[in-house]
Amino acid sequence: MPARHISSQSFDEILSDLGDDPAIPDPHGIRRTPSQKSTPPRPPSQSKGNHFSESLSPIQIKDFAHAYAGPITIFGVLVAAAGAFFMAYQALNNHSQGTLEESQKQITELKKEIALMREEIHQDQDDLYAEIDELEVSVHLLKEKKPEMRTSSKPLAPPHELELRRWRYLGSSQMGATQQAYFHNGKNHLVFEKGSQVLGDWRLSTIEKEQATITHPQGKFLVLKAIKSQ
Known part of the structure; x- marks a missing residue:
């Protein structure tokens, strides 16, 4: 057989896997039994979770859920109501803004129409006053010429x-x-x-x-x- 070279570390690992030989006496109790092998420590979080779950019985867990179900439901309803109110307020605000802009536009148009009508009324008043002045002058002239027309005019012949x-x-x-x-x-x-x-x-x-x-x-x-x- 060819010679094999095994390091001391590998040899110790093999012996450790095989365990101690029971034929060799151990008067001082140096050997460690399989039950004495150290178990890996559990994570703190897992040990705490197991301790909390082990400390609460199923009845206590059920009572805890019933106790906090009402406030959680109320909180959810309040959150949903607040969201709905916010959305309705935004919609109403947008609608009010649009209505306000439309009203302002109509008011501006009405102001323009009123100003135009006012100018037309002033112009009509000026024209009316001018016509009244002309009529007054015409009436005055007719009054002055009326005696002359009576003395110089002849009776008109009947038609035909x-x-x-x-x-x-x-x-x-x-x-x-x-x-x-x-x-x-x-x-x-x-x-x-x-x-x-x-x-x-x-x-x-x-x-x-x-x-x-x-x-x-x-x-x-x-x-x-x-x-x-x-």
């Missing part, structure tokens, strides 16, 4: 008088109780019964062989004589 003066009387005819007169107005021949309306307010009042009389309600009358044939 000049036109009727150009008519020609052609003669008359009698058919029973109806008497008619014939005229020529320069364009057409016309026939009218006695008492009928001739032109405007003029009426045929009398019909004779040589002439016809046309009267006006204002008291004016025209006599149209028949043209004698040669």
